[in-house]
Amino acid sequence: MVFAECSRNPTNGRRGCNQLVLISCWRTVMSLFGTSAGFGSGTTGVFGSNAADTHNPMKDVEVTSPPDDSISCLSFSPPTMPGNFLIGGSWANDVRCWEVQDNGQTVPKAQQMHTGPVLDICWSDDGSKVFTASCDKTAKMWDLNSNQAIQMAQHDAPIRTIHWIKAPNYNCVMTGSWDKTLKFWDTRSANPMMSLQMPERCYCADVVYPMAVVATAERGLIVYQLENQPSEFRRLESPLKHQHRCVAIFKDKQSKPTGFALGSIEGRVAIHYINPPNPAKDNFTFKCHRSNGTNTTTPQDIFAVNAISFHPVHGTLATVGSDGRFSFWDKDARTKLKTSEQLDQPITACCFNHNGNIFAYSSSYDWSKGHEYYNPQKKNYIFLRNAAEELKPRNKK
Amino acid sequence: MEEYDAEWEYSKENIQPLRQGRSASALQQALTQQQEGSHTTLNLKKQSFESELRLYNGDDPLDVWVRYIKWTKQTYPQGGKESNLSVLLERAVMRFTADEKYQNDVRYVELWIEFVESCSDPMDVFRYMQAQGIGTMQAIFYIAWAEEYEKRGNMKMANSVFQDGIKCGAEPSERLHSFHRALQARVCRQMMSSIADHQKGEEKELDEPQRSSLTELKAKGKKKNTIPFNRANASLGYARGLQFKQPLGPKQNSRLMVFDDNKAENEPQEPKFEVWTAPPTARAKENEEKPVKWSNVKLPLRPRPGLSVVAPPSRSSFQPFVEEDDQPPAVTPCKINPAVNSVLSTRKPSRLEALTPMKKLQESQTMLMQLQTVAEDGKSREQSMYCRELLYSGASEFCFEELRAERYRQKLDLEKRRGQEH
Numbered sequence: 001m002v003f004a005e006c007s008r009n010p011t012n013g014r015r016g017c018n019q020l021v022l023i024s025c026w027r028t029v030m031s032l033f034g035t036s037a038g039f040g041s042g043t044t045g046v047f048g049s050n051a052a053d054t055h056n057p058m059k060d061v062e063v064t065s066p067p068d069d070s071i072s073c074l075s076f077s078p079p080t081m082p083g084n085f086l087i088g089g090s091w092a093n094d095v096r097c098w099e100v101q102d103n104g105q106t107v108p109k110a111q112q113m114h115t116g117p118v119l120d121i122c123w124s125d126d127g128s129k130v131f132t133a134s135c136d137k138t139a140k141m142w143d144l145n146s147n148q149a150i151q152m153a154q155h156d157a158p159i160r161t162i163h164w165i166k167a168p169n170y171n172c173v174m175t176g177s178w179d180k181t182l183k184f185w186d187t188r189s190a191n192p193m194m195s196l197q198m199p200e201r202c203y204c205a206d207v208v209y210p211m212a213v214v215a216t217a218e219r220g221l222i223v224y225q226l227e228n229q230p231s232e233f234r235r236l237e238s239p240l241k242h243q244h245r246c247v248a249i250f251k252d253k254q255s256k257p258t259g260f261a262l263g264s265i266e267g268r269v270a271i272h273y274i275n276p277p278n279p280a281k282d283n284f285t286f287k288c289h290r291s292n293g294t295n296t297t298t299p300q301d302i303f304a305v306n307a308i309s310f311h312p313v314h315g316t317l318a319t320v321g322s323d324g325r326f327s328f329w330d331k332d333a334r335t336k337l338k339t340s341e342q343l344d345q346p347i348t349a350c351c352f353n354h355n356g357n358i359f360a361y362s363s364s365y366d367w368s369k370g371h372e373y374y375n376p377q378k379k380n381y382i383f384l385r386n387a388a389e390e391l392k393p394r395n396k397k
Numbered sequence: 398m399e400e401y402d403a404e405w406e407y408s409k410e411n412i413q414p415l416r417q418g419r420s421a422s423a424l425q426q427a428l429t430q431q432q433e434g435s436h437t438t439l440n441l442k443k444q445s446f447e448s449e450l451r452l453y454n455g456d457d458p459l460d461v462w463v464r465y466i467k468w469t470k471q472t473y474p475q476g477g478k479e480s481n482l483s484v485l486l487e488r489a490v491m492r493f494t495a496d497e498k499y500q501n502d503v504r505y506v507e508l509w510i511e512f513v514e515s516c517s518d519p520m521d522v523f524r525y526m527q528a529q530g531i532g533t534m535q536a537i538f539y540i541a542w543a544e545e546y547e548k549r550g551n552m553k554m555a556n557s558v559f560q561d562g563i564k565c566g567a568e569p570s571e572r573l574h575s576f577h578r579a580l581q582a583r584v585c586r587q588m589m590s591s592i593a594d595h596q597k598g599e600e601k602e603l604d605e606p607q608r609s610s611l612t613e614l615k616a617k618g619k620k621k622n623t624i625p626f627n628r629a630n631a632s633l634g635y636a637r638g639l640q641f642k643q644p645l646g647p648k649q650n651s652r653l654m655v656f657d658d659n660k661a662e663n664e665p666q667e668p669k670f671e672v673w674t675a676p677p678t679a680r681a682k683e684n685e686e687k688p689v690k691w692s693n694v695k696l697p698l699r700p701r702p703g704l705s706v707v708a709p710p711s712r713s714s715f716q717p718f719v720e721e722d723d724q725p726p727a728v729t730p731c732k733i734n735p736a737v738n739s740v741l742s743t744r745k746p747s748r749l750e751a752l753t754p755m756k757k758l759q760e761s762q763t764m765l766m767q768l769q770t771v772a773e774d775g776k777s778r779e780q781s782m783y784c785r786e787l788l789y790s791g792a793s794e795f796c797f798e799e800l801r802a803e804r805y806r807q808k809l810d811l812e813k814r815r816g817q818e819h
Contacts, residue, residue: 117802300780303782
């Protein structure tokens with residue numbers, strides 16, 4: 001597939017007017033798809049599935065041509081690029097790119113393959129390149145203009161995380177691997193510019209310059225500072241009692257990274273500030289992705305938190321879990337904004353687009369119950385949802 | 398040849414002896430690998446064992462554990478934390494407690510006996526094993542148990558253990574018999590020497606205390622600590638008795654009653670436990686902290702992270718120094734044997750600690766083995782909806798992706814091999 005040049009939109013006043021346009025467009029799109037069942041009837045009619053099917057209870061937009069196996073990661077294009085392009089990596093060893101048009105339609109654009117399942121992806125800051133990390137122990141740089149992908153990183157074990165770092169005096173790609181190292185790559189050289197040893201295997205990471213957070217196996221937690229050159233800043237005691245699963249950095253009112261949200265395998269997220277005025281009060285954890293909260297007769301089912309994403313504008317966060325639900329939270333007001341209906345599969349990944357209007361989440365098996373519960377025949381989905389309204393923060397009391 | 402054997406010569410004191418001996422080449426390799434600091438090969442091998450543990454679906458899962466533990470012992474001659482040997486042993490032992498087919502499997506029983514060595518209370522463990530029927534048909538079980546008694550000077554119980562074994566028909570019986578006879582011989586000899594000493598003592602009272610050279614050392618005082626020296630038999634007890642780990646307790650040798658096989662009944666010193674649902678505590682694990690379920694445990698004092706010191710109860714007259722970075726004491730639900738830590742405990746006993754070591758392990762065992770946690774009142778409050786056993790099976794944890802990646806890798810290897818065959 002040839003990657004087509006995307007149409008140029010006027011950049012002036014883009015945010016303001018396009019937001020309105022987008023919202024109204026979403027509404028029209030929903031009616032395009034089928035019955036007048038209100039906001040978004042989903043694609044049940046188009047795809048011929050029966051009405052009782054719970055694969056899309058939220059009736060969100062389905063992305064066309066989803067991957068054939070579990071989706072491991074999702075990422076939207078940065079603001080430097082006009083339009084919205086979604087990248088998704090999967091366990092079918094592929095990375096796919098879709099254009100998400102303003103009318104809500106998704107158009108498959110391009111695809112690249114690895115020789116092993118893709119675990120993480122990221123965009124370069126100018127939106128011209130996509131970096132993909134895989135179980136085949138390599139990471140590739142995918143030039144979208146030429147649709148060529150070349151290998152630019154190598155580890156001794158599968159690469160679990162990949163992030164682009166844009167610093168005033170350098171640019172590089174950070175890769176975290178199960179070989180317990182964190183490597184930094186200048187894309188022009190075959191050798192890493194730096195390699196940092198970690199106490200354990202990297203399980204998840206996030207970067208918001210000048211801060212990077214890596215959560216490792218055995219509940220390890222390390223914060224790195226990226227100014228001048230990457231170096232370890234602090235090793236933290238984990239605020240959670242169970243295996244770390246996902247992490248996302250949040251920013252303060254001045255758009256400086258100030259802390260992170262850490263999700264565990266047992267339905268809990270910790271909000272942790274790096275230098276809070278009052279750690280005991282400011283840091284906290286909350287339960288999520290559990291069932292039967294108030295019912296004490298039946299045991300409460302606890303599910304893993306698979307991913308956390310922060311809304312780029314509002315600062316509120318979304319969590320997705322093994323229970324097949326997503327939830328929106330306001331961490332400052334410490335309240336839950338919304339929880340979705342339950343999908344029939346776990347939700348494995350999520351992300352917001354650059355202006356926070358679109359929330360994408362993927363529905364596929366996350367291997368939380370091992371090999372026995374894997375059904376290769378089951379379809380995998382990526383859904384898009386209008387996120388402009390639902391993630392507005394609650395007014396602080 | 399001189400350059401070859403240099404390595405282990407220099408670290409002899411760091412190498413823990415193995416009962417079955419060490420392979421010289423493996424030892425050499427292990428030491429050089431550690432010298433060079435090349436951990437990748439070691440890590441790879443370890444990782445392959447870990448994934449084998451999780452992906453194995455054959456009839457004999459114990460085999461994987463046995464091989465893993467054997468490799469660990471050979472590769473980490475010093476033992477220690479890095480090898481995870483104790484963790485592995487404990488997990489292996491716990492994993493198959495309920496499995497009937499392994500109960501009298503020689504390999505499994507051997508693992509238990511090794512595990513016992515690191516326990517704070519071996520007697521408890523042996524009794525538990527007997528109650529559960531683990532190893533009751535194996536001679537090594539009775540031999541190890543009797544040896545434990547003998548170390549504590551309790552010859553009577555040691556003898557009764559052997560008799561138990563003989564009664565149960567433990568195999569191999571000749572081995573059991575020969576160890577039994579050896580014990581009896583030792584007992585007789587001790588008795589003889591104590592009688593002889595006693596007689597000699599009466600004669601020599603008036604003489605000046607003289608130190609005679611190159612003869613048997615005699616302990617002074619009431620308790621005579623005499624070490625049995627019958628090396629010719631190559632019994633287990635002696636090699637172990639000389640190890641640094643278990644110091645010999647005082648023996649009551651002086652006035653030993655001659656016991657009569659026919660008369661000596663099975664006089665258990667302590668009442669036999671009928672129902673032991675969980676094995677006893679392994680050892681004081683002060684530095685290790687397992688992530689355990691917190692929601693059913695209410696701790697009375699729970700300081701927030703950031704506060705450094707918790708006010709200790711008035712018991713202790715001094716306040717041990719607590720660094721600011723340390724975890725606040727009351728928060729850790731680790732498996733500390735209360736008996737060991739009674740002096741240094743500065744915190745109010747948490748709910749978990751107030752339980753006996755038995756119950757504590759019962760709780761953590763159920764957490765490990767099942768998907769349900771059981772609160773104090775027996776009602777299950779929470780259920781983890783993921784494959785806990787698979788994740789925490791080996792010495793280190795796995796995440797979902799690692800499990801899946803391992804399976805993918807195996808499938809790939811299989812396909813490659815099939816492709817090569819054609």
